[in-house]
Amino acid sequence: MRIAWRGAELKLLLPILLLVPFGFAVTNVALSGALETGDLTMAVGYVALIAVAHVVLVASGHRGDQLVLPAVGVMGGIGMIMLNRLPQDLAGTRAFGLELGMASTQLLWFAVGIVAMLAIAVGLRDDGILRHYKYSWAAVGIALLAATMLFGYEVNGARLWIDLGPVSIQPGELLKIVLVIFIAGYLAETRTLLTSASMRIGFLSVPPLPYFLPMLVLFAAVMLIVVRLNDLGTALLFFGIFLTMLFVATGRRSYVLIGLILFVAGFYVAYQMFGHVHARVDVWLDPFADPLGAGFQPVRAIYALGRGGLFGEGLGQGLVTLGGSLTIPFVHTDFIFTAIAEELGLLGAFALLGFAAVLVFRGLRIAALARDDFGALLAVGLTASLGLQTLIIIGGNTKLIPLTGITLPFVSYGGSSVVASFIMIGLLLAISHRSRTAEEASES
Amino acid sequence: MTSDIVRVLLLLAQLGFVALLYIVLMRFAGSLLRDLRSAEEAQITSRSGIGRLSVLESPADEPPDGSTIALGPINSIGRNVNNTIFVEDDFVSANHAMLTFRGRSWFVEDQGSTNGTYVNGHRIERAVALSFGDELTVGRVRMRLDR
Numbered sequence: 001m002r003i004a005w006r007g008a009e010l011k012l013l014l015p016i017l018l019l020v021p022f023g024f025a026v027t028n029v030a031l032s033g034a035l036e037t038g039d040l041t042m043a044v045g046y047v048a049l050i051a052v053a054h055v056v057l058v059a060s061g062h063r064g065d066q067l068v069l070p071a072v073g074v075m076g077g078i079g080m081i082m083l084n085r086l087p088q089d090l091a092g093t094r095a096f097g098l099e100l101g102m103a104s105t106q107l108l109w110f111a112v113g114i115v116a117m118l119a120i121a122v123g124l125r126d127d128g129i130l131r132h133y134k135y136s137w138a139a140v141g142i143a144l145l146a147a148t149m150l151f152g153y154e155v156n157g158a159r160l161w162i163d164l165g166p167v168s169i170q171p172g173e174l175l176k177i178v179l180v181i182f183i184a185g186y187l188a189e190t191r192t193l194l195t196s197a198s199m200r201i202g203f204l205s206v207p208p209l210p211y212f213l214p215m216l217v218l219f220a221a222v223m224l225i226v227v228r229l230n231d232l233g234t235a236l237l238f239f240g241i242f243l244t245m246l247f248v249a250t251g252r253r254s255y256v257l258i259g260l261i262l263f264v265a266g267f268y269v270a271y272q273m274f275g276h277v278h279a280r281v282d283v284w285l286d287p288f289a290d291p292l293g294a295g296f297q298p299v300r301a302i303y304a305l306g307r308g309g310l311f312g313e314g315l316g317q318g319l320v321t322l323g324g325s326l327t328i329p330f331v332h333t334d335f336i337f338t339a340i341a342e343e344l345g346l347l348g349a350f351a352l353l354g355f356a357a358v359l360v361f362r363g364l365r366i367a368a369l370a371r372d373d374f375g376a377l378l379a380v381g382l383t384a385s386l387g388l389q390t391l392i393i394i395g396g397n398t399k400l401i402p403l404t405g406i407t408l409p410f411v412s413y414g415g416s417s418v419v420a421s422f423i424m425i426g427l428l429l430a431i432s433h434r435s436r437t438a439e440e441a442s443e444s
Numbered sequence: 445m446t447s448d449i450v451r452v453l454l455l456l457a458q459l460g461f462v463a464l465l466y467i468v469l470m471r472f473a474g475s476l477l478r479d480l481r482s483a484e485e486a487q488i489t490s491r492s493g494i495g496r497l498s499v500l501e502s503p504a505d506e507p508p509d510g511s512t513i514a515l516g517p518i519n520s521i522g523r524n525v526n527n528t529i530f531v532e533d534d535f536v537s538a539n540h541a542m543l544t545f546r547g548r549s550w551f552v553e554d555q556g557s558t559n560g561t562y563v564n565g566h567r568i569e570r571a572v573a574l575s576f577g578d579e580l581t582v583g584r585v586r587m588r589l590d591r
Contacts, residue, residue, distance in 0.1 A: 008475055015468045021510065022464065026457045035450060067475055074468060192549045192573030251548070314458040344462060351465040358472050365479075370589055372577025401481075 002060045006054065008409055012070035017047050023081035023315060030086070042103055046080050046110065048367045049245035057429075063436040065366055070360045072410055072425055076110060076361070078352055082339050083332060086314050089415055090332045102332060102413060109415040113422030120426030123432065124267045134185030138218055141178040143220065143434055144171040148229065172234050173420035177427075179222065180241060180381035181318060186375040187249040194250050204330030222241050223266075230276055232394075233404030237388055244384040248367075249377055284402035300327040301335055301397055304342040314344030319343070332413040334405050337397045352359035352411070353394070360387040366432040375431045382424045494545050494585030495576065497529070501586040506532035512590075519543040521582055522555070535559045543580070550574040550589060559583055 021043040028038030050073045055079040057069070080103065080375045088101030100108065124130075130137070148171045150161050161168045187194070219242055227235050270277045279294060287295035287302070304327075305312055319331070319339060328335045330382035341349040363383025386409050393412075396403035407417040466477040497513040507513060513529060518526040531540070537557035542552050552572040554561040561568050562581035573578070576591045 012468070012471055012475065015464065015471070019461075019468065022457075023461055026454065026461055030454055031456070033447060033450060035453070067472060071472065074465075078465075188575055188577070191575055196574055311462065315453055315461065317454070344465075347462050348465060351469055353463070354469045355472070358469075358476070361476065373575045374577055374586065376576075386520065 002061045003058060004063055006058055006062070009054060009057075009066035009069055011316035012067065012069060013050060013073060013402055016050060016070065016073045018339055019074070019404050020047055020077040020080065020345045023077070026314075027081060027085045027316040042080065042084055045078065045140045047105055049107075049114055050076075050108055053118060053343070056118050059120065061201075062122060062429065065362050066431035067358060068366075068428060068432075069426055071355050071423075074355045075352065075359070075410040078340060078344075079336065079408075079413075080106065080110075080323070081315065082336055082343070082411070085343075086319070086332055086339070092327075094237045094425075096305060105415070106413055106418070109418045110422075112315060112415070113419040117422040117429070118417055119425035120423060121429035124309060124409055124427070124430040126436075127374060127378075127430075127434070130181050131185050131188070132377070134182045137185070138182040139180050141175050141182065141222070142218075144175045152229070170416035172231060173416040174233070175222075176237070176385055177382075177420060177423055180245075180385060181378065182218070183242060183245050184374055184377035184381050187377050188372070191373060194252075204263070217272060227270060227274075230274075231405075232277065232280065233392060235384065236392055236404060237406060240388040240392075243251075244388075245377055245381045248380045276415070280402045280404070284399065287399070297328055297330065298399060298403060299337065301338045302399060304310065304328065304338045305398065308342035308345045308349075310344050310346050312341070312348055315343050317343065327409060330405075333407055334393065334412070335395050335397060336408055336412045340411075341397075353390075356387070356390045356409075363387070363428055365436070366428050369435045370431055371435045371438045375434065378429055379431050382428055386421065386424060468524070476568060495530070496590050497543075497580070497587040498590050499587050500532075500579070502519075502533070503584045504532045504534075506530065507585070515543065515545070515588075518543045520555075522557075531582060531585050533585050535584040536585065540582050541580075543574075552580060557582070 021040050024043040025037040027042075032038060050069070057064070065118060083106050084103040086102065086105060091102045091105065103266060149268065152171075153161050153163060161170055168308070190211045213249050219238075222238060223235055239259075243256055246259070247253075247256050267277075271281060272278075281288070283294050283298055287298035289295060291299045307318060312318070314407060319342065328338065331339050335348065337352075340352060344351075360383055362387065363379060367376045367379035367383065370379055389406055390407055392401070392404060393406050393408050395401040407414050409421040494517065495515045497515060499507050499509060499511050499513070502509045509528070516528065518537075519529050520539065520542055521529045521531060521536075522538050523531060523533065523536045524538040527539065537555070537559070539555045540557040541555055541561045542553045544553075551566065551571045551573055552561060552563065554568055559582075563572055563574065563578075564579050565581070574589050576588050576589055580587045580589060
């Protein structure tokens with residue numbers, strides 16, 4: 001393997017070396033009130049992890065996209081600054097005789113995630129294993145779901161977690177990736193059939209059913225189970241990913257239209273049938289109806305956004321506590337965006353959105369440059385997943401759409417989410433690397 | 445007194461932090477723009493780009509092993525030198541197959557060859573739609589359709 005210098009990546013990573021420790025220092029000064037930078041080991045550890053990722057990519061001669069890792073690095077850095085600033089007993093691990101606070105646990109998961117990302121980005125030289133075994137991947141997905149249904153336990157009314165002794169994992173995060181791989185493999189194979197032949201119902205042209213049915217059945221099954229598990233955010237996310245990939249594969253607007261009609265109908269049925277969907281929508285429409293009960297978190301979140309204003313309250317200076325505990329209980333996961341907007345203001349929140357936008361833009365570019373249909377569809381699916389997740393949770397935080405509990409990629413606290421997001425970045429880098437090397441081989 | 449100094453410094457640090465975020469974001473934007481420009485130039489100078497064939501295996505080395513063939517909208521494949529894609533292989537017929545770009549996708553059709561045309565290892569009977577990444581085999585020559 002030849003070394004490939006990644007100059008653009010290095011240039012963008014250098015400011016992060018400054019940014020993250022600086023953020024930690026400002027937070028520490030604000031919290032202690034003394035002019036001391038405080039303990040910066042966590043910040044140094046984070047920066048070191050990102051640097052190691054860069055060095056490994058350079059050393060292995062990786063030719064993949066150079067903006068993805070820096071964008072992830074900044075988002076993760078902002079997340080680490082916030083998580084370090086929050087009370088450390090909100091979450092954490094107690095395993096193997098170690099007792100870790102929230103930020104240290106997150107740092108550990110970042111390490112695991114980055115190792116997974118590098119293994120995939122460097123190790124996945126052939127996508128055959130993803131492409132040819134798509135039904136096996138679908139089976140893995142179903143198995144994950146079944147495991148969650150059988151052995152899972154509930155947190156806040158949604159059954160998402162499986163307890164594995166020292167750690168709990170959220171299989172839904174991995175299911176997301178597996179589902180994208182399956183849909184990409186299926187659509188890459190049947191794409192031409194789906195576009196060339198079609199049936200008509202009235203003015204809508206619908207996909208030819210024989211080719212479409214297997215995927216529709218699987219997808220409907222996944223959706224049903226996810227809704228049964230009360231995981232509305234994930235259901236919405238899967239639906240969005242599916243429609244995006246279908247549109248990109250076929251270029252048919254009518255499919256998207258049909259999908260949206262189905263979505264509205266399905267949502268209406270869920271609204272009528274399930275109490276928790278009803279409750280979510282009611283809280284969304286008027287959180288102030290029950291400000292101390294159901295509307296407690298949303299109301300606090302709106303106040304927090306308001307306190308933040310344009311410039312923010314300052315790192316380490318926001319986050320009102322009531323009787324010693326934070327007013328937003330899920331500030332480290334679902335509501336991390338609110339915390340960022342409160343302490344860094346609208347400007348800081350916009351900057352975070354900007355980095356997420358860079359990530360999505362590069363993901364779509366990787367898809368456009370991909371060598372084959374499978375790679376392109378896979379990249380689109382992964383990018384849609386990261387982008388939609390960001391949109392759904394930020395929309396929920398800002399009361400644009402009903403709140404659904406999913407994580408903000410790379411920012412929210414949560415091992416499964418961090419590792420899954422890094423696996424997605426690894427896949428994107430692998431696709432990008434393969435198209436670049438193919439390009440150069442054909443030129444020489 | 446000291447707390448006042450701390451407060452002022454904190455305010456400056458806070459603004460500095462947000463400013464730093466935007467400086468980093470601007471550098472990203474710069475990188476994006478540079479990339480877009482160079483991609484534009486590359487597009488002007490290089491192929492029109494509806495697709496190309498990468499030669500994976502070619503025992504007689506015509507087309508050369510490992511080479512890439514730029515494709516027009518209509519390509520004929522065969523052992524006759526008048527074909528757009530000339531293949532030197534004893535198992536290939538004079539006029540072996542047609543590879544055409546119609547509408548939005550690629551199609552391949554066998555021209556009544558003796559040994560047949562294969563897509564991903566399956567012999568084709570009529571015109572078959574190809575996806576990018578599919579393997580096309582005529583005689584002993586294996587090629588892959590790439591974009």
